[in-house]
Amino acid sequence: MRRLLVLERISAFVRDHVQPVETVLDGDSAHAELARLRELAKSAGLWALPLPRELGGGGLDLATYFGLAEAEGRSDHGPTALGSASLLDVRMFRAHASEAVRERYLKSLVAGEITGSYAMTEPGVAGSDPAASRTTAARVAGGWVLSGRKWFTTGAGTAAYVTVLAGGSLFVVPTGSPGFRVVREIPVLGASGQFEIEVAEVFVPAEHLLGEGGDGLAIAGTRLALGRTLRCLRWIGQAERAFELMCARATTRQVRGSALADRQLVQQHVFEALLAIRSARALTRQAAELVAAEQDARTEIGLAKVAAARTLQQVTDSATQVFGAEGLGPDTPLPMLSRIARTARILDGADELHVSATARRVLARGRAD
Ligand SMILES: Cc1cc2nc3c(=O)[nH]c(=O)nc-3n(C[C@H](O)[C@H](O)[C@H](O)COP(=O)(O)OP(=O)(O)OC[C@H]3O[C@@H](n4cnc5c(N)ncnc54)[C@H](O)[C@@H]3O)c2cc1C
Structure with a gap:
């Protein structure tokens, strides 16, 4: 019964608040509109429903959330407006990130104060073959130095960090790191949101490696x-x-x-x-x-x-x-x-x-x- 009520409320939120502003959200000035929707979703009690409760989310398990995701996704912007777009990063960090990375990002990610991006695909390399990635990770004292380019990295223009596949491992790279650069925005059939990025000898602390290394x-x-x-x-x-x-x-x-x-x-x-x-x-x-x-x-x-x-x-x-x-x-x-x-x-x-x-x-x- 409660699930049906939540489903109805999510459908109504997407229909009444997200769909009317989709063209704004597809454009360059999406940020302010998203911030407004985020506050609206929070006050409606619909924010971050599948995210862990102890981090400020709604604590729904995956099976329950799957029952809501179709309604939420009737607009491509639904998951961002309702705070569930960070689910993949939050689960990945909880399973594989160091204490330092979890401390630094998880709560503000769930609160919607920051966003993250995920970069595997590279110019000049078939994205269908991620093992062919050319971005390198060299071990140095205290961490790693990454070099390479990625593209079609969704949301990288406003992200606080980008998780980068390099040398067979995944690294959480703060976008403020020296050597990190957004090269350009890549409009996709007229819509904004995709970026090409460069990591030019970016130093990444050891604790920003996900997992054991080599298991990216x-x-x-x-x-x-x-x-x-x-x-x-x-x-x-x-x-x-x-x-x-x-x-x-x-x-x-x-x-x-x-x-x-x-x-x-x-x-x-x-x-x-x-x-x-x-x-x-x-x-x-x-x-x-x-x-x-x-x-x-x-x-x-x-x-x-x-x-x-x-x-x-x-x-x-x-x-x-x-x-x-x-x-x-x-x-x-x-x-x-x-x-x-x-x-x-x-x-x-x-x-x-x-x-x-x-x-x-x-x-x-x-x-x-
Ligand atoms: C809107 C958008 C958002 C994206 N967001 C991200 C992101 O956030 N992070 C990220 O890392 N990437 C992202 N991508 C990139 C996406 O993951 C890649 O485009 C995808 O993996 C395909 O890689 P590719 O474009 O290099 O195509 P290629 O690998 O070069 O493939 C080109 C074509 O070759 C054919 N082909 C490929 N493999 C086979 C096969 N085995 N058999 C037969 N034919 C085949 C297919 O027709 C395919 O379309 C995004 C892409 C788009 C369009």
Whole structure:
């Protein structure tokens, strides 16, 4: 009962407060708007629900939060506005960071006073092969010296630290470190938020290494499993949003004396979109159950990631088609959802990577169950 109430309140918060300012949040002056939303979420008692209670969060376990993430993710900005975007860093730091790093960052991260970024992908290197990373980490007295470049580092322009993959390890690099530089912002299909960064002989204290050293890709794997599951839930929430827009338009738009909804070719769009959303949701729930139980979910995540990314692209495209020219202009969120859908097939592992890896794993077993 309480979960349903929270779900309704999150849906209402995203619909009433986040969706109306999405274009501001996609632009260069998002900071002030996000600060306003953060205060609103805090006063509504909806802030940082899946973050640990002892750090100032709501203390929801993963399984419960998964049940809310689709509603929260109906806007790509929902998780940031509601304070759950730091979940991946908080879990990673609690599991692998030194006392010093946890002391320095965890509480202010959960409070939303600072944000962090995560940098694996590099210019000139296939992001699909993180083991090929060229960023180096050299051991020196008291720590490490990192050198290299990263790009498409989400949020690095305003982050307090960036977790950097270098030499097979992950390091927490304060953005104020001498030698750390934001090289440029990289607009993605017109939206801001991605950055290229340089670490030029940046000294990082020994206690800023995550884990034991050399286990960066293993730590990244655990982080990505949760990150991809959450991303799938959010993409399904956004596909649902496009679906609702399509249905509303189809039932109200009259063409030559009848509603678009009466045309079989439009009904086909609606059916295929429904089929895609329901299938992707079922696959994502399977993955989420395994991730919440800390079991091997690689096959389920591979299926869910590809299904959710394709679904978002298919449904936004159908909704745009049913809207006609208006669906391409600024009066509906469809162009924004289409942009996110296009990035979905590349980020969090390009779809092809998941197709190959999943097929290889299943081929070895020879069964579909
Ligand atoms: C909006 C956005 C935000 C991002 N945020 C971050 C971030 O915060 N931190 C970060 O580190 N990275 C981030 N990325 C980068 C993202 O993780 C990479 O783009 C992704 O891993 C793919 O790497 P790549 O772009 O170098 O493409 P490549 O690895 O060069 O792949 C290019 C293409 O090759 C094909 N391909 C790749 N592998 C295979 C295969 N096994 N079989 C067949 N074909 C294949 C696919 O078509 C793929 O799209 C972000 C990207 C975007 C678009």
